Amino acid sequence: MAFDRGFINVLLLGLAFMLVFTAFQTWGNIQKTMIDSIIADDPDFKGNAYVSLAIVYVFLAVFNWAAPSAISILTAKYSMLIGGITYLLFIASFSIPHTALLYIASAVVGTGAALIWTGQGNYLALNSTPATISRNSGIFWAMLQFSMFIGNMFVFFAFKNKDTIDSSTRQVVVWTLSAIALVGIAVMVFFPKPPKKDESDNSPDDRVEAPSGPVEALKGAVRLFLTTNMLLLCVTFIYTGLELGFWSGVYSASVGATLNLPNSKELIGISGIFIGLGEVIGGAAFGILGSKTIRWGRDPIVIGGFVIHVLSFFIIFLNLPNQSPIGETNDTAFITSNAYLAILCSFLLGFGDACYNTQIYSILGGVYASDSASAFAIFKFTQSVAAAVCFSYASYLNLYGQLGILIVSAILGTITFVLVEWQTKRLLVEAASNVSVSEYSAESPEPTS
Template sequence: MERKFVNVILLGFGFMFVFTAFQTMGNIEKTILDSISQDDSSFTGDGYTSLAIIYATLAVCNWLAPSVISITGPRGAMFIGGVTYLFFIVTFLFPRTWLLYAASVLIGAGAAAIWTGQGNYLTINSDSDTISRNSGIFWAMLQCSLFFGNLFVFIKFQGKTHIDLETRNMVFGVLTAICALGLIFLILLRPVRRVPELEAKNEVSPESDGPLEAFKGALRLFCTKDMMLLSLTFIYTGVELSFFSGVYSPSIGFTTAMGENAKQLVGLSGVFIGMGEVLGGALFGILGNKTTRWGRDPIVIMGYVIHLVSFFLIFINLPSEAPFGDTDKISYINPSPYLAMLCSFLLGFGDACFNTQIYSILGGNYSDNSTSAFALFKFTQSLAAAACFFYSSKALLSVQLAILGVLASLGTATFCRVEWRARARARVAALDAVDDKPAATQALADNALHYE
């Protein structure tokens, strides 16, 4: 295999292990912390508040990430970020309210570094022909973390209505070891120097060398029309990320009508979310070249329809009070574990539809400014995720689903508009290079102006 593709595989393994630890923790954090509070009255930490702090800090620190990467490089930034993930998981072995929130701030800052570095590193190891393939492969490997970690939790939580100290420490210890293994893979990443292809160049400025120039470049990029439109798509992915990673699975566990194994279903829900994510990432990775030719918008529209179906099924399956704690109420039908797992799979597959195409459009359209592009993506997504976690502890499930439906519609519409504008500009550029077809060039130019 060529060196760049080996780097993509190593990157995928590194993130798979680091996020096997973190995404599993995020999925069970609310349930785990409630059990800790029952055993220790002095502990008042809340899972939703912790996750909100993480994503709020991530949003703020994303503005500094391009400057940090201009100093450390993407590999250094990812390793430093990975260490903060390890520290966050270790703190659960010593439950203290202040330590939980301090670690939440630290991992938020580290997440800005690791994700912006990842976007930049994936881009410099790809070109216009391989960016869709590499994005899909990376996403599939990353989301294996949901499958393996939550399968482990499903087995450990079997038959338990309260997560005792021994079970908690066993889970935390295993997740700590897995996160450390991921750091080893990040250390193995090799440097690559890449000159952006001429056809991939954008009107935004190329990657800057200095921290101040990198920060200014991010501000300029944020003010461009296409990035503002894409921001609505980023906002939706942030809200639905927080919903399926921190709200939906605990809501299943809090629905006592699911049966005596309701808490066990929290881990199983994560497994099915991971299965959907992996299938979507693998599918779009294998078909990367074909999807680039067809356009990214059909995949995003498919994800939009799948998510709307899942929101409706969740609405009729789970009671509106489910996000707040144990409840014996029911919704429009008797809660079905099978339907709940189907919705978990649909949430994961739809999320893969959106995120693989976002990675593809950012890596393809902003190949010469990828650090700033991915930093802005994570800033907007994380700000939306933080807002969702803040209102999750107060908003009924039905209200949260309504918000998701509206944002999904807006995010899909704006993504498609950006994709259509980019394709129109590409057709004009291709015909401008053909000197003997001035009439056709002018016709397509006029058509492109229609999209403006």
């Protein structure tokens, strides 16, 4: 069996992102709780967790358009390295809480996120072939989301038996997560160059040519964005952004704000662990079964993710009070709020998210392999705009309104993904048929006169 350098590079990529996002995703899960505790200690601090996260995703969306140009100059490796450093600076900034610093750091990490995520998509595509992209996407996603398990396990013990989060606990959490992010950045320093590919490894893709420089990269991204299939996929990207905002910043905080749940603050960490567990199991399953899911198509997995998410939204609707996203509440839900149901929904949210994201990575890395930097930049732009919108209304819109938006966007996003996948499969069948006809014609003897 030949040594697969590309697969080793994907494992290194997954390890680095697992470490960096052990820090960042864990912080996002607890940021509202941490900021509320800072406000309780320091009334002069006026920061808002949802506003901070909205700023992150606005800057991520805006600078995504410049990311392909930056990658054409810096390369994917150094783009990810610079982006990783901004994540470290963002988390470390909470060691000296200041309202202006919070929002400046949010803008900085949003800019860095554009670099790290577009670079990641490009590096993943460069280390994959059409035959390995589903496997590599699934394994990367599982390793990335394992960060939710590690970080939130730490948070569970850090918050154990605490009704309020004191300053010393905050400092321990901030500096522990910062140290983990630093190790992830160190791994990025040692990323190898992607292996050279044979032309036969590349799928035929004549939609957009690979850019030759920063200006062409920007033009190519705009041209790709305006193609029919990409516009349809953007509807799917919007849904993943809305549900990303919900599970990463709203849901666990809502569980923690539901005072009818026993030890609700401890449940924040447990919720994050089970979101991560769902992500890891989903990503690993689709990674291990990558060769089979390519044959079945991506659409059954996305449809499965849709069913799982709708089920979780319905249980959340019954189990949590309407005011829980806005602040601590003793209100009752439709049923008696149950911790086990809340944690089950955490798992379902994570698993469903893995269904969508692994297949999006697969379709972008496979169908748009020749222009992966632009494709992933568009994905992150659209997803980030939607996440920013989610965090913008999270402070004001009650739970039922947020769930209603998620259900409508899930229906539309699933339909558009399935349409694009069906068209992609039809084009592949036609291309294979044409190749067969051409080979038959070439092998047929010339008629004699």
